[in-house]
Amino acid sequence: MKQIQMTQNPSFSLISTKKIIQMNDVWTSYDSKNFALEGINLSIDRGTNYAIVGQSGSGKSTLLKLLNGMMIPSKGTIKVDYIRPNMNNKKFKKMMHTIGYIPQSLGLIKNITVIENILIGALPRLGKIQSFFKKFPENEIQEAKKILKMVGLSEKENRKTYMLSGGEKRRVAIARALMQKPTILLADEIVSELDHVTAREIMDLIADAQKRMNLTAIMVHHDMQLALEYANRVAVISKGEKILEIGVEGDNIVDFQTGDMTTDEIKEMYSDDSKK
Amino acid sequence: MTPKNNIIIGIIVALLVITSYNVDANPIEFAEGVPNLGIIIQEIFVLESLIEDLKYLPTAFGAMIETLQMAFIGTVVGVVIALPLSMLAARNLNNKFVYAPIRALLATIRTFPSILWAILFVIMVGLGPFAGVLAIIMYTVGFVTKLQYESIETIDSDPMDAVSSIGVSKFQLIRYVVIPEAASHLLGQMLYMFDYNVRQTSILGIVGAGGIGFFVIQYIRFFEYGKAAMFMVVILITVLVIDWVSVKIRDKYIVKSQHGMEVVKK
Numbered sequence: 001m002k003q004i005q006m007t008q009n010p011s012f013s014l015i016s017t018k019k020i021i022q023m024n025d026v027w028t029s030y031d032s033k034n035f036a037l038e039g040i041n042l043s044i045d046r047g048t049n050y051a052i053v054g055q056s057g058s059g060k061s062t063l064l065k066l067l068n069g070m071m072i073p074s075k076g077t078i079k080v081d082y083i084r085p086n087m088n089n090k091k092f093k094k095m096m097h098t099i100g101y102i103p104q105s106l107g108l109i110k111n112i113t114v115i116e117n118i119l120i121g122a123l124p125r126l127g128k129i130q131s132f133f134k135k136f137p138e139n140e141i142q143e144a145k146k147i148l149k150m151v152g153l154s155e156k157e158n159r160k161t162y163m164l165s166g167g168e169k170r171r172v173a174i175a176r177a178l179m180q181k182p183t184i185l186l187a188d189e190i191v192s193e194l195d196h197v198t199a200r201e202i203m204d205l206i207a208d209a210q211k212r213m214n215l216t217a218i219m220v221h222h223d224m225q226l227a228l229e230y231a232n233r234v235a236v237i238s239k240g241e242k243i244l245e246i247g248v249e250g251d252n253i254v255d256f257q258t259g260d261m262t263t264d265e266i267k268e269m270y271s272d273d274s275k276k
Numbered sequence: 277m278t279p280k281n282n283i284i285i286g287i288i289v290a291l292l293v294i295t296s297y298n299v300d301a302n303p304i305e306f307a308e309g310v311p312n313l314g315i316i317i318q319e320i321f322v323l324e325s326l327i328e329d330l331k332y333l334p335t336a337f338g339a340m341i342e343t344l345q346m347a348f349i350g351t352v353v354g355v356v357i358a359l360p361l362s363m364l365a366a367r368n369l370n371n372k373f374v375y376a377p378i379r380a381l382l383a384t385i386r387t388f389p390s391i392l393w394a395i396l397f398v399i400m401v402g403l404g405p406f407a408g409v410l411a412i413i414m415y416t417v418g419f420v421t422k423l424q425y426e427s428i429e430t431i432d433s434d435p436m437d438a439v440s441s442i443g444v445s446k447f448q449l450i451r452y453v454v455i456p457e458a459a460s461h462l463l464g465q466m467l468y469m470f471d472y473n474v475r476q477t478s479i480l481g482i483v484g485a486g487g488i489g490f491f492v493i494q495y496i497r498f499f500e501y502g503k504a505a506m507f508m509v510v511i512l513i514t515v516l517v518i519d520w521v522s523v524k525i526r527d528k529y530i531v532k533s534q535h536g537m538e539v540v541k542k
Contacts, residue, residue: 068441087440096443107438111456120452123444131448173438180442 019079020046020184020216021067026076028062035074036062038240044233046183049210050218051231059240060220061104064186067218068101080184097124100177102187106169108176110162114153117161117172118144121179144179151175151205167198171205178209185210185217192222203230228253320505329502336510339488344514346409346480346487347473353409354416355466361417362424363450368436369428379425385418390476394485405486412473412480420469427461428454463529467522474518478511 021044029035037059044050054060065071066078069085069092078085080099083092100121108117122140123131130136136144148154151171156164161172170190177185187206191199207230210217221227227234228248233256236244247254296302319325364370365378388396393411401407431454439453481489488507495504 070437070441087443093443096441099441101438101441103434103438105432105434107434107436109435109439109453109456111460120439120444121442123439123448123452124442126448128445128447131445131451134451 018046019043020048020081021218022077022079023066024077026066026073026078028066028071028073028075032074036240037066037073040076040237040240040242042235042242044216044218046216047214048216048233049207049231050216051227051234052218052220052237053222053224053227053234054220054237055222058237060237061188063237064101064188064218064220067184068099068186069096098180098183100180100182100185102170102173102177102185102190104188104190104192106173106190108161108169108172111160113158113160114164114172115141115144115148115157118147118175118179121176124180144175147175147178150178150209166194167202170194170202174202174205174209178213182213182215185215185219187217187219189220189222191226199226206230316501319499320502322502325502329506332503332506333510335491336488336507339491339507340510340514342405343477343487343489343511344474346405347412347470347477349409350412350477351416351466351470351473354413355420355462355469357413357417358420358424359462361421362428363454365421365425366428366454367425368431368433369446369450369454375425382418382421385414386422388414390415391480391483394480394483398484403484403486408477408480408485408487411485412477415476416469416473419472420465423465424458424462427458427465431457464526467525471515471518471522474515475511 021042023040023042026037026040026042027035028037040063042063052060052063062071066073067080067085069087069089072086080092081095083089083095085092087093087096109120119136119140122136122144125140126136145154145157148157151174153168153171153175156168161169164172173190174187177187185206190206191202194202203226206217206219209215219227219231224234224236231248233245233247235242245256247256361378361382365375365382367375390411393414394408397407397410401410435453435457436449439449444452477487477489478492479489481487481491482493484490488511492504492507492511495501495507
């Protein structure tokens with residue numbers, strides 16, 4: 001486990017690339033009465049491994065759905081690569097092709113094979129007739145096989161998805177997202193319910209892909225320790241509000257938004273005992 | 277028993293008595309009629325006529341094969357028509373301006389039992405099995421579309437959301453998510469429908485729409501209960517065989533895909 005030292009008032013910028021996500025005073029609700037998110041401000045640099053940590057019902061998943069256009073904010077503005085996320089916006093619809101989204105349930109189709117699930121990531125690049133006959137070009141099939149090898153599932157490409165273990169299913173979901181040739185990867189509690197070892201294997205896999213493909217990974221976590229190990233930045237959300245944002249570089253933690261609690265208190269509060 | 281329950285039971289009993297009176301459902305008449313059943317059974321089991329009736333067995337099997345063919349065509353064509361209709365009738369895939377008129381049309385189709393469709397088609401295309409096939413198609417379309425759009429509406433929304441978030445077209449969403457997810461139900465529905473259609477087709481002959489029912493009704497009209505009984509036994513055996521085959525197919529292909537598990541081979 002890393003020994004993390006706290007430094008206040010950062011004198012350096014962690015990653016200096018242009019902003020890919022900008023959220024400005026974002027409010028949203030499911031029932032127009034109770035807000036799931038309240039006044040969220042977020043700014044994420046391209047190529048960052050960003051973690052959002054919070055307890056159940058804090059609004060973490062809602063935040064991801066706002067970023068991929070599945071939900072629209074009640075108030076405030078969101079820009080994903082300078083475009084407002086909205087499924088009815090043609091420009092954003094095109095951008096969705098390169099936003100990999102892995103929901104908590106993974107969203108795999110259980111009755112088809114592993115490689116068929118992965119090839120779904122290539123659907124936006126497929127013509128209408130090819131789509132109808134499920135005829136993927138050879139280069140896409142080779143790409144899918146390459147990604148399968150990367151996630152360590154080469155031998156199971158023709159296995160039906162329902163026959164896989166929990167860890168393997170997560171690898172398939174990651175592979176499907178990578179097949180999109182994404183610029184942004186959104187993952188919702190992808191390692192929750194996994195044992196300690198498998199959880200780290202999956203996180204290593206994403207970290208590796210993120211570096212290799214220069215992705216911006218935005219991952220929702222339950223476990224603060226895991227977030228601190230893998231992310232460049234961590235935002236803590238509680239009851240729909242961002243209460244803390246910290247940068248992580250090596251052993252240093254840089255406080256970008258000081259909250260009422262110290263980092264140790266936050267770590268203690270959000271640690272997942274089941275994984276230890 | 278609460279007083280409320282007593283009132284409900286009282287109302288049900290009262291309604292039963294009133295409606296029975298209205299439709300002349302008299303248990304005494306039923307009891308008086310039981311000896312007539314004895315006469316029919318006696319006529320069926322006259323040994324000489326039984327041996328005589330066995331000569332008609334090839335005719336019975338021939339008629340049953342015609343019935344099976346009619347049910348098969350009706351089921352397959354009906355399902356092929358029902359599939360695109362069910363995609364249009366599913367509420368989670370369309371807005372109400374699309375699904376509402378389709379559902380109204382389907383409700384109209386389902387209102388008529390297959391025997392009424394058969395009468396209509398006998399008038400349209402004349403006596404014979406073709407009218408029966410058309411009737412079975414109509415009935416299958418009405419029924420399978422309803423079963424299918426209900427299956428589609430119960431598909432897990434997570435794969436739909438995950439694939440939608442890639443920005444795929446609606447057609448791709450149907451082709452790659454909806455059809456594979458609903459397919460496990462479709463095979464079961466086809467088997468159920470074929471099973472049901474065999475029974476339905478067996479009675480369509482009553483209105484001259486082909487199949488084994490034509491013989492059954494003719495023999496009953498001429499009081500040849502022995503022959504009618506033999507033809508009905510052929511129907512019974514066929515239905516039992518179909519039922520057995522359905523169970524085998526279900527175990528092999530459907531149960532495991534719906535529950536995401538392997539079926540243990542005994």
